[in-house]
Amino acid sequence: MSNNNLIKGSLQTIILKLLEENERMYGYEITQRVKELTAGEIKITEGALYPALHKLEAEGLLSTDIQQVDNRVRKYYSLTNDGQKEVTSKMSELQGFVENLQRILTPDLKPGFNI
Amino acid sequence: MRKLSSQELEWIHTRLKSLYIRYTEVYEEIFDHYCTTLENTPAIDSPVIIAKLNETFAWSVVKNMDKELETNVSKQVLVAQLDYLKFWNHGIKGLLIGFAGFAVLNISIFIIPPSELIIIFLLSIICTAAGIFFMKRDALSFSLTHKSVSVSSLTVIKKVGILNTLMMWIWVMPTVLTRGDIQSNKLFAIGMALATVLSIIYSISLIVVASNLPKKSHVQ
Known part of the structure; x- marks a missing residue:
């Protein structure tokens, strides 16, 4: 299932979660990690990824550091303290949403079902 | 690899x-x-x-990235300016600067005549513009061929431009158009003194933010 509209709404959560697990990452690395984790089922478009990273940085959730790699510049992103807090809240928000979605799609499912 | x-x-x-x-x-x-x-x-x-x-x-993707980055950096600069202006967060030094600013405001309104305030205002414009242009030269490109520039530097320079144009229209233009007569109006004088002090405070915060911005890392 590779639906861009479904991914769009959770892109920020995906980025924050990956950075929580990986300390610091750069754009290409994020796209590859998502591809790897989903066995190529989900592909993050670069046109959506970079603006999302810049937005999270402007909101103070991500910090950046620039490193020189083979005569070029690489921008690494990592979570700030506010970003760390945001991961927890975004994750529970998303989990709650998926749980409710499950209830709608499969009404027989028992309340309190956790994904 | x-x-x-x-x-x-x-x-x-x-x-x-x-x-x-x-x-x-x-x-x-x-x-x-x-x-x-x-x-x-x-x-x-x-x-x-x-x-x-x-x-x-593609072209549209890149243009969108440029636009989004500009919006985000503009937001970041504004937040940094507001943080800097919260003088109560800077300890004793901040409080002293805050009180000094208040004193300058009162002196401006009650002691300095409007004709001299204009000179102070113009000097502050020139100093801010010169300081920021000097610090953020990487936002300028006089080359005939296209060259990318630093977004943070350009954002700061744009803000100086907007501030100065605004002040010029609300103060200098009425003074020029009335050949200075408007300066005898007490309300106008107080308004202008306030505007000058605020523009100076705004300029200082911009200079501080500009000096803290990362230096240009690489230009192709």
């Missing part, structure tokens, strides 16, 4: 230059993306991979 050939690097630069990317930050990030992608694929596949990347980073 392999090393890219000079021809591959040339292909990437040619493509990116054809997109007229406005900001260095966007150029560098896309350039790194192209390079890393190619480094992780066999050299024989290069033309196909580059063609795919060209589709990914």
